[in-house]
Amino acid sequence: MTPVYLDNNATTRVADEVIEAMLPYFTELYGNPSSMHTFGGQVAQKIQTARQQVASLLGAASSDEILFTSCGTESDAAAVHAALRAFPERKHLITSTVEHPAIKALFEKLAKEGFRITTIPVDTRGRLNMDLLEKSLDEDTAIVSMMWANNETGTLFPVEAIGKLCREKGILFHTDAVQAVGKIPMDLKTMPIDLLSLSGHKLHAPKGVGALYIRKGTPFTPYIVGGHQEHGRRAGTENVASIIGLGRACLMAEEKMAEENTRVRAMRDRLEKELLSRIPKCFVNGDLDARLPNTCSISFEYIEGEAILLMMNQYGICASSGSACTSGSLEPSHVLRAMGVPHTAAHGTIRFSLSIYNTEAEMDTVIEKLPPIVKRLRDMSPFWSDS
C-alpha cells in the first residue's frame, strides 16, 4: 500500500534534487570546510553557495545574515538568548499563546528563571490580539517572539505589523518561520524582522539542519561557543551535506512556490470542501483569509483524533492529530485550546498538511475513506446522536 502522506508540517520527504546535491559531500568531497587547503576550501565555497540560496529565498539583503544551525529549535533558542545578552537589564519577554513547543517551553523555562513573560492571546480564528501586543510593549521588553505561520492551523500572523510596532519601541523581533519558509513569499530586505528561524526538514531538506536569519546590525552573542565556524557565531563543525541540501531545497522552494500557492492550495481547498460537505458536524480551524496554502485543520465533533488517525492508517493515510510534537499529550493541543475550540471538537481534530508531491488521486482517497471512518467512530461514541 502506497502511503498517502499528508503530514508535511511534521516533516517532508527529502527532494531527489536535494539528495543529488548532497551525495558528493559524503563521498569524494568530504573535506572540512575549516581546513586551509583546497580540499576543504571547495567545501567551504559550496557552503557559501548554500548560504546565498537560503538568503535568496528569504529575500535577505546579504548572505552574511544567514547562520546555519541544527534545527528550528536551536535557531529559536539562539535568537532569544542573543536578545537576552544584548539587553541584560531587560527582563520582559513577549510571545503568543499558540507558539510551537520550541518557543513555548523555552519561555516557560525563562519564566522560572525570573523573566516576566507576556503571552498574547488569539481569537477563535487564531488571530493575534494586536491591541494587547501594542499595550504590552514596554521599556523592559527584550524581545518579541511570534511565529509567522501556525504549525497546526496554518494561520499567518501579521509579522510586518508586529515588527513595525517592535521597531518603533526599539525592541528586537524574532519570528519562528519554520512552517512559513518556502510556502509564502518573503522579502526580509523590506520587512522589520530582526531574527527569523527556519528548519530544513519542513521544506524537503534533511532533518538536522536549520538556519537563523540575523539582520545586519542586530546584536548577537553566540549560543554555542568553541571554534570559529559560521563567522564566530556558532561553533561546531558544519553539517556540510545537510547545509548544501538545505541550500538546494531553498532554491527548489523558490522555483516551486507558485505551485505551492496554486496547485497545492487548490488540492487542499477541494479536500476541505468535500470533507465538510460529506461529514456533518465538522469545521475548519484557523484564519481562512490568512492561512498557509498547504494546511488544513478540521475538527470532527464527538470523536477522538487518535482513533481517526489509526483507522485512516489502515488505508495508508498519514495525517496528524493536532501537532505531531504533542501527540503524546492527553490534552487537546494548546493551540486549539487557546483558540477556544470546544472540547466536543478539540479532541477530534485532524491536521492534513500537503506538499508539492501530493496528487489529486490522493485527495480522492481521503475524501472516499474518511467519511465512513468518522461515521463508524461516531456510532460508537456515547456523545453522538444523529438527531
Added chain:
Amino acid sequence: MWDYTDKVREHFLNPKNVGEVENPDGIGEVGSIACGDALKLTFRLGEDKTITEAKFKTFGCASAIASSSALTEMIIGKTLEEAEKISNENIAEFLGGLPKEKIHCSVMGQEALEKAIAYYRGEPEKVLEGEIICHCFNVTDVDIQRAVKEKGLKTLEDVTGYLKAGGGCGNCHEEISNIIKASQGISIMEPKKPAAGLTNLQKIRKIEETLEVEIKPALIRDGGNIELVDVDGNRVLVRLQGACATCPRSRITLKDHVEARLRNLVAHDLVVEEA
C-alpha cells in the same frame, strides 16, 4: 504511533458489543468529553443471574475502544460476583498489554464496571474523596495516594499513565511528585545530617521531632499513624495505629520506612520495634 498489540488493534478495528443494551440491569458511565475519553457500559442479567448481554459506547482513543470491547467480552457469562473481581490489569492482560501511557483506558473500563454493578445493586454513587490535585482530569490526592499504594506506581509518568493526573497543563506535577514521595516514605524536605554525640534527652527529642515532621504525615495520608512509646538505649519502641496497625505490610513500614528514616536523621544504630 503507539506500540499496540495485535489484540488491541483487533478489538479497536473490529470492536465487539458496540451499542447499548435495551432495558439494561446495569449502567455505568465514566469519563467526560472534556477529559478526552468516556465510556458507557450497559449489561443485562439472565435468569441465572449471569451477565447475558453487555454493550459499550466509547469516546476515546484506540486503546479506550479496545479496552471497552475487551471488557464486554470478559464479563459476558459471568455472575456479578465474578465480574466485579475483574481489575484493570485483567483487561490489559486480556489485550496482551497496553502502553503504560494508556493504562488509564483499562482503569476506565474497571470503573465503568464497578459503577454498573453499583447501579444494579442500588448502591449510592461514590462521592469524590479528598482534594482535587489535577484539575484538568479531576483527580484527587486520595485517588493518587490509593493508586500509588495499591498499584506500586513510582513515577509521575506512572501516575499519569494510570489516572491521567498530570497529563494536562502540568501545574500539578510537583504536588503529584510529592504525594508519590510521601507515599514511599520519602520526605519532601531537604534531608538533614544525622546528629552526632547526642545526649539521651537530645536523642529522644530528635526522635520525637523526626516522627512528627518526617514520618507521621506520610502514614496519616495512608490512613494510619504512629506513637512513640519509649526509648531504651538504641531501641525505639513504637505503636502503629489506624490502617498501619492492621496492614499486612506493617513490618516493612516499620523497618524500611520508620527505622530507615530515624537511622538517617537521628542515629545510625537505632532499632525500631513494636511495643
